[in-house]
Amino acid sequence: MESTEALWNHRTMALDFSFPEEVVELRDRVRRFVETEVRPVEEECDRTGKWREGIIALRKKARAEGLWNPHLPAGWGGMGLGPIGMATVSAECGRARIAAFVLNCQAPDEGNMHTLLRFGTDEQKEKYLRPLTEGRVRSCFAMTEPEVAGSDPTGIQTHALKEGDNWVINGHKWFISGARGAKFAIVIARTDPDADPPQARNTAFIVETDTPGWSVVRDIETMAGQHNHCEITLENVVVGDDAILGERGGGHLLGQARLGPGRLAHCMRWLGTCEVALEMMVERSLNRELHGGVLADKQGIQWKISDSAMELYQGKLMVLHAAYLLEKGKPFKQEISMAKYHVANTLWRILDRAIQVHGGLGYSSDSPLEKMMRQARSARLVDGADEVHLSQIARLVFEAYKRDGTTRSATGYELLY
Ligand SMILES: Cc1cc2nc3c(=O)[nH]c(=O)nc-3n(C[C@H](O)[C@H](O)[C@H](O)COP(=O)(O)OP(=O)(O)OC[C@H]3O[C@@H](n4cnc5c(N)ncnc54)[C@H](O)[C@@H]3O)c2cc1C
Numbered sequence: 001m002e003s004t005e006a007l008w009n010h011r012t013m014a015l016d017f018s019f020p021e022e023v024v025e026l027r028d029r030v031r032r033f034v035e036t037e038v039r040p041v042e043e044e045c046d047r048t049g050k051w052r053e054g055i056i057a058l059r060k061k062a063r064a065e066g067l068w069n070p071h072l073p074a075g076w077g078g079m080g081l082g083p084i085g086m087a088t089v090s091a092e093c094g095r096a097r098i099a100a101f102v103l104n105c106q107a108p109d110e111g112n113m114h115t116l117l118r119f120g121t122d123e124q125k126e127k128y129l130r131p132l133t134e135g136r137v138r139s140c141f142a143m144t145e146p147e148v149a150g151s152d153p154t155g156i157q158t159h160a161l162k163e164g165d166n167w168v169i170n171g172h173k174w175f176i177s178g179a180r181g182a183k184f185a186i187v188i189a190r191t192d193p194d195a196d197p198p199q200a201r202n203t204a205f206i207v208e209t210d211t212p213g214w215s216v217v218r219d220i221e222t223m224a225g226q227h228n229h230c231e232i233t234l235e236n237v238v239v240g241d242d243a244i245l246g247e248r249g250g251g252h253l254l255g256q257a258r259l260g261p262g263r264l265a266h267c268m269r270w271l272g273t274c275e276v277a278l279e280m281m282v283e284r285s286l287n288r289e290l291h292g293g294v295l296a297d298k299q300g301i302q303w304k305i306s307d308s309a310m311e312l313y314q315g316k317l318m319v320l321h322a323a324y325l326l327e328k329g330k331p332f333k334q335e336i337s338m339a340k341y342h343v344a345n346t347l348w349r350i351l352d353r354a355i356q357v358h359g360g361l362g363y364s365s366d367s368p369l370e371k372m373m374r375q376a377r378s379a380r381l382v383d384g385a386d387e388v389h390l391s392q393i394a395r396l397v398f399e400a401y402k403r404d405g406t407t408r409s410a411t412g413y414e415l416l417y
Pocket of ligand 1: 108140141142143144145148149150151152174175176177178229378381382383384385386387388391
């Protein structure tokens with residue numbers, strides 16, 4: 001008689017949740033590296049404030065151990081991981097604040113490297129991508145402006161005017177992550193104000209930050225402190241035609257192409273942070289004694305833990321499915337919006353529950369949770385605010401229904417059951 005497993009095996013199809021062996025091996029190496037090398041240095045630096053020394057030493061170590069540029073092809077000194085492999089590595093990086101930077105796959109450079117790979121000319125790749133891959137420079141991506149809604153890039157006011165062979169750029173940007181210390185910026189500026197559709201109005205330019213007219217006004221103070229999210233002015237910044245990245249009028253497209261995978265990369269890291277918060281919640285529940293038992297015995301606490309576990313599980317599935325679609329070159333817009341919204345909100349909720357379970361300690365800066373929560377708040381704003389994703393998700397659900405008479409294709413591409 002055949003075993004139940006064998007019977008089921010007859011019926012299984014090509015749905016396989018396992019990772020290739022080399023990805024598992026790599027994930028485990030990154031996990032060990034983050035746990036045994038990065039986290040202790042991070043804790044030490046939190047105490048001493050000697051971040052520079054700590055990070056430089058860790059980056060050297062990561063390179064020596066072959067844990068460098070996981071997101072890049074081997075030809076660019078990378079580990080050659082696609083979105084699915086990156087999902088595992090980035091989740092490990094999300095367990096420590098500086099881990100992504102240590103492996104040279106931090107935002108916004110990771111997204112900029114992908115963008116340069118895809119849209120850059122050979123000269124641009126050599127000049128700007130090469131030093132990024134070698135960790136010699138950093139970069140930033142400058143799109144959002146204080147005067148107009150960042151959620152609608154067709155309103156961008158920073159403009160580039162053609163003068164002879166050059167472009168003269170004027171404008172005002174803010175919340176430009178990593179701007180202080182960046183060697184260059186990818187700036188989105190309006191070049192064709194009358195273009196129809198409006199999405200064709202903007203062009204992406206590579207602007208070196210030592211170009212006269214580029215100024216960092218300030219590092220904006222946020223609820224999480226100052227983290228190099230800067231306000232920038234561009235006053236008569238002159239660049240040549242060779243500064244255009246991609247096509248003239250292709251700035252919107254380039255931004256979208258960059259943001260899709262970029263959003264997912266954020267989600268991957270946030271899953272790691274969710275995991276840390278859940279583990280802290282569990283640890284505290286198991287050890288905090290009160291009312292004749294420990295917190296873990298109380299149903300009210302168990303529900304927080306089970307809700308968190310389920311939301312994290314959903315998040316992992318959503319991120320992996322979106323990564324799979326990206327990797328296979330299938331439509332992914334809906335799934336990335338859903339993953340981005342879900343994971344950003346899961347992160348917020350799990351941190352909130354973890355703080356609740358820790359009581360006064362969780363609210364205090366004796367615990368890392370309060371800092372994690374202040375940093376997590378931006379997840380619901382960056383790379384598309386919650387409402388932008390919700391509107392987009394609903395739009396595609398309506399479209400699917402009108403087109404197919406069913407919403408199936410908008411609730412997980414090719415998960416047509
Ligand atoms: C920490 C941090 C880092 C950032 N890094 C960068 C960076 O490196 N480069 C860069 O260019 N930008 C960056 N940004 C900017 C970020 O992308 C924008 O803040 C975001 O796109 C929202 O734009 P906005 O702030 O202008 O808000 P607005 O567009 O003015 O929107 C305000 C609010 O309106 C609501 N809303 C928007 N659209 C809709 C809608 N259709 N329906 C209903 N409600 C809606 C949302 O609640 C939204 O939060 C960063 C922001 C933060 C906080």
